[in-house]
Amino acid sequence: MTNDRRRILAVDDEEDILEILSFNLSGEGYKVDTCISAEEALRKDLSGYDLFLLDVMLGPISGFKLAEKIRKELALTTPVIFLTARDSENDRITGFNLGADDYLAKPFSIRELSARVKAILRRSSPEQVTMATVAGDFTVDTANKLIYSESVPLELTRKEYEILALFICNAGKIFSRNDILSKVWGDEVIVTVRTVDVTIARIRKKMGEKGNMIKNKSGYGYYFGD
Amino acid sequence: MTNDRRRILAVDDEEDILEILSFNLSGEGYKVDTCISAEEALRKDLSGYDLFLLDVMLGPISGFKLAEKIRKELALTTPVIFLTARDSENDRITGFNLGADDYLAKPFSIRELSARVKAILRRSSPEQVTMATVAGDFTVDTANKLIYSESVPLELTRKEYEILALFICNAGKIFSRNDILSKVWGDEVIVTVRTVDVTIARIRKKMGEKGNMIKNKSGYGYYFGD
DNA sequence: TATATTTGTAACAATTTTGTAACCTGAATG
DNA sequence: CATTCAGGTTACAAAATTGTTACAAATATA
Numbered sequence: 362m363t364n365d366r367r368r369i370l371a372v373d374d375e376e377d378i379l380e381i382l383s384f385n386l387s388g389e390g391y392k393v394d395t396c397i398s399a400e401e402a403l404r405k406d407l408s409g410y411d412l413f414l415l416d417v418m419l420g421p422i423s424g425f426k427l428a429e430k431i432r433k434e435l436a437l438t439t440p441v442i443f444l445t446a447r448d449s450e451n452d453r454i455t456g457f458n459l460g461a462d463d464y465l466a467k468p469f470s471i472r473e474l475s476a477r478v479k480a481i482l483r484r485s486s487p488e489q490v491t492m493a494t495v496a497g498d499f500t501v502d503t504a505n506k507l508i509y510s511e512s513v514p515l516e517l518t519r520k521e522y523e524i525l526a527l528f529i530c531n532a533g534k535i536f537s538r539n540d541i542l543s544k545v546w547g548d549e550v551i552v553t554v555r556t557v558d559v560t561i562a563r564i565r566k567k568m569g570e571k572g573n574m575i576k577n578k579s580g581y582g583y584y585f586g587d
Numbered sequence: 588m589t590n591d592r593r594r595i596l597a598v599d600d601e602e603d604i605l606e607i608l609s610f611n612l613s614g615e616g617y618k619v620d621t622c623i624s625a626e627e628a629l630r631k632d633l634s635g636y637d638l639f640l641l642d643v644m645l646g647p648i649s650g651f652k653l654a655e656k657i658r659k660e661l662a663l664t665t666p667v668i669f670l671t672a673r674d675s676e677n678d679r680i681t682g683f684n685l686g687a688d689d690y691l692a693k694p695f696s697i698r699e700l701s702a703r704v705k706a707i708l709r710r711s712s713p714e715q716v717t718m719a720t721v722a723g724d725f726t727v728d729t730a731n732k733l734i735y736s737e738s739v740p741l742e743l744t745r746k747e748y749e750i751l752a753l754f755i756c757n758a759g760k761i762f763s764r765n766d767i768l769s770k771v772w773g774d775e776v777i778v779t780v781r782t783v784d785v786t787i788a789r790i791r792k793k794m795g796e797k798g799n800m801i802k803n804k805s806g807y808g809y810y811f812g813d
Numbered sequence: 814t815a816t817a818t819t820t821g822t823a824a825c826a827a828t829t830t831t832g833t834a835a836c837c838t839g840a841a842t843g
Numbered sequence: 844c845a846t847t848c849a850g851g852t853t854a855c856a857a858a859a860t861t862g863t864t865a866c867a868a869a870t871a872t873a
Contacts, residue, residue, distance in 0.1 A: 412871065474841080555822075559711065565862095577860090784849095803849090805849055
């Protein structure tokens with residue numbers, strides 16, 4: 362029933378390149394969609410892909426810009442390989458800052474392309490699997506970054522989602538404010554510990570009467586449970 | 588030198604499933620041990636594993652029961668994934684109350700399994716420095732800062748936990764009030780020595796009839812024992 | 814750039830934990 | 844038999860922790 366063929370989206374403004382990519386990667390067993398522009402790509406549901414192949418030089422919206430949108434606005438961690446004729450050190454750095462997983466300069470051999478695609482899909486595949494963790498009436502859909510309360514999705518911001526997902530996926534486990542800060546905000550970012558309290562208050566409010574499922578054990582931290 | 592391969596224990600009453608699990612997870616680089624029953628699992632030293640995969644439906648001792656024993660009697664916080672054909676909401680809740688980290692309904696794809704195993708091991712690995720010390724019917728779980736009395740966690744505040752943990756982990760050793768003050772409150776904080784008496788009275792009350800296991804030797808101090 | 818949304822902070826209220834003093838008990842002492 | 848002393852207990856006060864609100868800063872969006 363489940364089709365586990367990997368889906369790849371290739372975006373390039375040259376029809377020829379798209380054909381070459383599509384033909385060859387399809388032959389390797391991948392399901393390949395193509396777009397002739399970033400705009401066209403953005404109209405699609407990008408969450409279902411396992412890999413993006415992005416040409417850097419696209420019309421008004423460049424491949425870099427598209428990658429940035431994918432990462433930041435759509436919040437997808439799907440791997441990206443940039444295709445480009447430009448090969449300056451500068452471009453490389455920009456690409457990797459946006460979370461590019463690889464970088465392929467045109468002209469490239471199909472053999473090289475498919476090797477990189479395979480390598481990247483192999484190492485990234487596990488996290489692309491939708492993981493639904495359920496506790497009580499709550500379901501965490503990590504692939505789409507959504508949390509459902511009795512089948513209704515909560516309207517959570519990113520930080521709120523991260524915290525609640527952490528709690529639900531570790532129901533019963535107590536997290537101190539610092540645990541939460543390091544897991545959700547990261548270890549470099551410096552914010553007041555009280556930020557955690559305020560964010561949790563916001564989550565509770567959005568959870569309505571279920572808000573009291575986020576418990577606090579004074580002196581220890583917060584946890585999820587009934 | 589150090590072998591950092593993660594150790595997984597799979598418990599299932601179907602030989603076939605064990606083989607599939609063992610074969611596939613070994614292929615992913617994990618060290619996999621298998622047991623055909625909960626009883627067999629309980630004869631092993633379970634403290635060395637990084638993850639348990641437990642079938643819910645096992646002979647006399649179910650997977651839930653086994654998980655409960657692992658959590659409460661052995662005081663291990665090792666993550667658990669339940670494998671089961673049963674998929675009712677009821678089962679889910681029971682599983683999460685026991686601290687299941689995930690839940691996988693049979694039949695499951697190996698890909699899905701390995702994704703979840705990887706995800707759980709990644710997030711659980713750093714903090715799993717659980718130290719369980721047992722004395723009498725009491726177990727101290729230093730990782731989660733919990734003390735169990737006959738498998739039931741005591742509702743201790745921070746200071747109360749610190750004192751009781753000190754006593755249990757050094758059962759029989761006598762601590763003067765000043766010993767306790769310097770170990771629990773620290774050397775900078777200045778509080779009355781009688782604070783210790785009051786706090787111990789509070790612990791005793793929360794321990795119920797077991798409260799008399801905290802002894803006092805007049806003129807010397809307090810200690811734990813029967 | 815203007816506007817909306819998200820995130821961070823500070824201040825204050827509510828709650829929980831901790832500390833103190835006073836009183837009580839019982840054993841040891843004289 | 845009164846006195847003293849160590850420890851137990853209680854009630855209340857102080858302090859610490861947590862909850863909440865309003866607003867500022869940062870970020871995203873148009």
